[in-house]
Amino acid sequence: xxxxxxxxxxxxxxxxxxxxxxxxxxxxxxxxxxxxxxxxxxxxxxxxxxxxxxxxxxxxxxxxxxxxxxxxxxxxxxxxxxxxxxxxxxxxxxxxxxxxxxxxxxxxxxxxxx
Amino acid sequence: xxxxxxxxxxxxxxxxxxxxxxxxxxxxxxxxxxxxxxxxxxxxxxxxxxxxxxxxxxxxxxxxxxxxxxxxxxxxxxxxxxxxxxxxxxxxxxxxxxxxxxxxxxxxxx
Numbered sequence: 001x002x003x004x005x006x007x008x009x010x011x012x013x014x015x016x017x018x019x020x021x022x023x024x025x026x027x028x029x030x031x032x033x034x035x036x037x038x039x040x041x042x043x044x045x046x047x048x049x050x051x052x053x054x055x056x057x058x059x060x061x062x063x064x065x066x067x068x069x070x071x072x073x074x075x076x077x078x079x080x081x082x083x084x085x086x087x088x089x090x091x092x093x094x095x096x097x098x099x100x101x102x103x104x105x106x107x108x109x110x111x112x113x114x
Numbered sequence: 115x116x117x118x119x120x121x122x123x124x125x126x127x128x129x130x131x132x133x134x135x136x137x138x139x140x141x142x143x144x145x146x147x148x149x150x151x152x153x154x155x156x157x158x159x160x161x162x163x164x165x166x167x168x169x170x171x172x173x174x175x176x177x178x179x180x181x182x183x184x185x186x187x188x189x190x191x192x193x194x195x196x197x198x199x200x201x202x203x204x205x206x207x208x209x210x211x212x213x214x215x216x217x218x219x220x221x222x223x224x
Contacts, residue, residue, distance in 0.1 A: 004156075031210060042118070042202050042214030043157070056211060090156055094210050103210060105149075105157040 004106035021076040025093030032074040037088040120215035136186040136203035145206040
């Protein structure tokens with residue numbers, strides 16, 4: 001039973017570019033949440049997808065967008081990259097919108113913006 | 115993190131107990147969690163406690179919750195070198211959104 005998987009593991013981009021990060025949820029999970037973890041900080045909630053719709057969003061600009069596919073996998077897109085977008089991006093999956101103890105995290109994608 | 119506070123660093127000798135503390139502000143949180151993050155890795159769920167409990171024990175881990183003071187602690191008994199990591203407390207927000215503290219780095223000295 002595969003856990004949450006993310007790709008790529010590492011990525012280097014330059015300012016102004018666009019990036020797409022991918023996440024496959026744990027088997028049986030249908031909800032995907034994305035978090036940004038800057039160096040030395042705790043993860044910050046970006047947004048959450050359920051039934052292919054964005055259900056809630058944290059305090060992130062519109063440059064951050066996402067998508068969920070019918071197979072529950074998800075993408076995070078960031079446009080017009082800034083140096084401050086350098087971080088570890090974590091994906092978490094769960095069941096429905098009330099699976100309190102069943103949220104599992106992937107290994108993350110480490111993004112470096114130069 | 116969003117209104118979740120943690121101290122930053124703890125060093126402990128192998129075999130001793132370690133205690134990590136956390137304070138939170140959302141009194142309506144139903145679940146509180148402890149996650150472990152090893153270098154270069156994602157987050158591993160260690161344990162969680164429901165808000166109507168005061169204590170939860172899970173092998174070497176003991177979680178204490180003081181709702182009056184909004185204080186959460188994690189005690190690791192017989193700390194091992196493999197326990198060296200950053201530990202995050204997190205509180206459950208509406209619809210499975212988690213709010214994390216900044217983390218507490220634990221270094222275990224052999």
